[in-house]
Amino acid sequence: MxxxxxxxxxxxxxxxxxxxxxxxxxxxxxxxxxxxxxxxxxxxxxxxxxxTELVNFTEFPSSDHKTIKVLTNTKEGFPVESVLMRNKDRITVCISCMSGCPVGCKFCATGRMGLNKSLSTHEIMDQIMYFQRKLKATGEKITNIVYMGMGEPLLNLKHVSESINLLTDSNVMAMSARRITVSTSGYIPQLEEFLKKDMGVNLAISLHAPNQKLREKLMPTVAKLNPLDKLMEVLIKDQKKRNKKITYEYLMLKDITDTPECAKELAKLLKNQIVLVNLINFNKVNGISYEPSTRKRIEGFKAVLDSRGITNTLRYSYGSDIKGACGQLASIS
Ligand code: SF4
The missing domain is CATH 1.10.150 (DNA polymerase; domain 1)
Known part of the structure; x- marks a missing residue:
């Protein structure tokens, strides 16, 4: 930059x-x-x-004022979205590393857009600095950053890494790496390269299915190229070295991923790791036929994980009324 x-x-x-x-x-x-x-x-x-490289920042606050989605454009006119979420003592910003996404997961609004472009380091930092300037007015600061917006961070590793370096450098933003999370759908070679950098940030894996067959149905592009058993091998090996918790994101799709069988299989898959499983109920997206899970099913799923010692939480989905929730970022206002 x-x-x-x-x-x-x-x-x-x-x-x-x-x-x-x-x-x-x-x-x-x-x-x-x-x-x-x-x-x-x-x-x-x-x-x-x-x-700023990004232009035309437009804000969409949620009705409870806890979430603000910002829609902006690259200079070529491609849409980019970021979301600020307030939660107790945290102000988290979810940023995009691409406009659109080439991975095309079947449940994801961003995936339906295809890839417009991978963002530059400046464009990634612009999203953060926009919110930082906004918060300055109230004497606040961003406390946490998650790379979970549009795009697959490990397919834009150079610019994502540069932006993390700026965030954590004591001469630049001086943020603790522990307050930064990179979420990936699991591209193995890029993941290995990323892990080698040992940047100290948290890792979240968008797992969404407990077996290869179902993963291939929901996330065909990434799952076919990067088999689940190989992905687990890499993650387990790295955890043995670093002893750092891995977060697994798991989408609750009615009658597809939310069954008791899936819960048992998930617990078995993760049994020897230090994990947090984030259960995320599906947010309805126009044109995507999946349905959210029911409260009863989610409780049952959680109970199976609990009984098998798998730490888990049901993630509150911020900003679904402004389409700023997980899997809904697709420049729809
Ligand atoms: S879930 Fe993530 S990797 Fe998959 S299409 Fe959406 S943005 Fe891309």
Whole structure:
């Protein structure tokens, strides 16, 4: 981010640090506020580097005001969505790493869009800084970031990693890596590359089915290329090394993934790992025929996991009235 400008203009180290301080920590709202830079250098920056790459930010607050979905565009006009969620002592921002997604999971609104583009580091950071500037007005800050919006983060690994480096660098955003979660549908080679980087962030796996056959039905693109047994091997091996909990996202689809048999199979699949299973009830999406699970089925499913010692939680789905909930990000306002 800003790298080319800084290099081409031979900007000295202390000026670079001033820029990072003002932009990321003081959260300025325009280049005009970068007043500790000399005017001529600031004017040049203004001419050459847009303050944000993303444009046309439009907010859609939920009726309970706990969630705000923001719809924005890349300069090519492609839609990008991010969501801010308030929960007790946390302010979490869910960001996109792509406009659309090439993976095409059958239950996902974003997947139906196909891929428009993978976002640049600047475009990823723009989503975060938009909310950071908004929160500055009330003296608040983002506490947690999840890469769970549009797109598959591990298919845009370079820019996702660069953005994580900016977030966690003590000279830039200085966020704790433990407050950042990257969610993936499970591309094995890219996952291995990501794990090798050892960035200290949390990992969430969009599992959604307890066996290969069902996974192939729901998530054919990723599941056929990346068999579940191989994926588990990689995750178990890494957990033995790092001893770090893995979160598994599991979508409750009525009569498909919410059965007692699925619950038993899921518990068996995860029995030797340190896990948290996030059960997410399906949010209705226009044009997708799956149905949400029932309360009774979810309780039964949870009971099976509980009885087998699998830590689990039913994730409250934020912002479904603004189509900002899981699997609903598809630039529908
Ligand atoms: S669930 Fe994730 S990986 Fe699958 S299509 Fe949707 S955004 Fe892409």
């Amino acid at each position: 800003f790298k080319r400008f800084l290099k081409n203009n031979n900007v000295q180290g202390y000026r670079v640090q001033q820029l990072y301080d003002q932009y990321f920590k003081q959260v300025i709202s325009s280049w005009d506020e970068l007043t500790n830079w000399p005017k001529d250098l600031r004017e040049k920056l203004k001419e050459e580097v847009p303050f």
